[in-house]
Amino acid sequence: MKDNPQIRTAQPADLDDIAELAGSKDRALVRLQAAGRGEDSMLVAVASGVLLGTTSIRWADGCDPPHPWLYGLAVAEHARGQGIGRSLVRAAEAAAAARSAAAMSLDTDVDALSTVAFYQHLGYRMICGHEHRWRSLDPRTGAVTATGTAPTWIMRKWLAPQQHHLHNPVGEG
Numbered sequence: 001m002k003d004n005p006q007i008r009t010a011q012p013a014d015l016d017d018i019a020e021l022a023g024s025k026d027r028a029l030v031r032l033q034a035a036g037r038g039e040d041s042m043l044v045a046v047a048s049g050v051l052l053g054t055t056s057i058r059w060a061d062g063c064d065p066p067h068p069w070l071y072g073l074a075v076a077e078h079a080r081g082q083g084i085g086r087s088l089v090r091a092a093e094a095a096a097a098a099r100s101a102a103a104m105s106l107d108t109d110v111d112a113l114s115t116v117a118f119y120q121h122l123g124y125r126m127i128c129g130h131e132h133r134w135r136s137l138d139p140r141t142g143a144v145t146a147t148g149t150a151p152t153w154i155m156r157k158w159l160a161p162q163q164h165h166l167h168n169p170v171g172e173g
């Protein structure tokens with residue numbers, strides 16, 4: 001029987017597994033590098049040594065400043081519907097609350113109705129339309145290799161203030 005997934009901070013050795021979830025090794029590496037610089041935190045869900053999901057949190061310059069921005073959430077297809085996506089979002093929210101963030105924000109493609117429904121189910125509310133400016137980086141040089149914009153919805157959830165620091169699942173703060 002598989003263990004319950006544990007949520008932990010992503011490590012450089014997770015690169016290949018994250019690449020599968022992110023759809024590109026360069027994208028996974030850029031996210032790990034941002035986490036290594038402290039611009040992001042990156043979480044993974046692992047059960048029985050198998051990486052089943054990931055998400056990143058950008059601490060500044062997200063889509064809805066000054067709130068941290070949740071992005072890159074993905075759960076392996078065979079592991080969906082078991083609560084892993086929710087556990088990752090909850091752990092990201094706990095990390096944000098531990099940094100005294102008032103809210104967590106994210107954006108979804110305007111036509112990603114299923115994703116919107118998922119986040120609504122987890123307590124996020126649609127705030128407004130947004131013109132998301134994306135850019136691709138070469139992880140070896142840091143050079144911008146492509147840029148563009150995409151219409152998205154900003155979604156936001158207000159976080160309860162931290163009452164105590166007894167449990168800190170991802171070692172933040």
Ligand SMILES: CC(C)(COP(=O)(O)OP(=O)(O)OC[C@H]1O[C@@H](n2cnc3c(N)ncnc32)[C@H](O)[C@@H]1OP(=O)(O)O)[C@@H](O)C(=O)NCCC(=O)NCCS
Nearest residue numbers: 072073074075080081082083084085086114115117118121
């Ligand atoms: C969206 C995604 C992360 C959900 O992960 P998951 O592990 O399957 O979700 P969970 O099992 O944690 O679901 C938690 C709850 O949300 C509900 N839920 C899941 N997907 C849903 C959807 N599309 N619409 C409405 N509710 C949904 C589940 O039924 C569950 O509800 P419960 O309260 O009855 O238990 C996963 O489907 C995925 O990786 N999709 C592809 C990538 C993606 O779309 N990422 C998000 C945008 S960046």
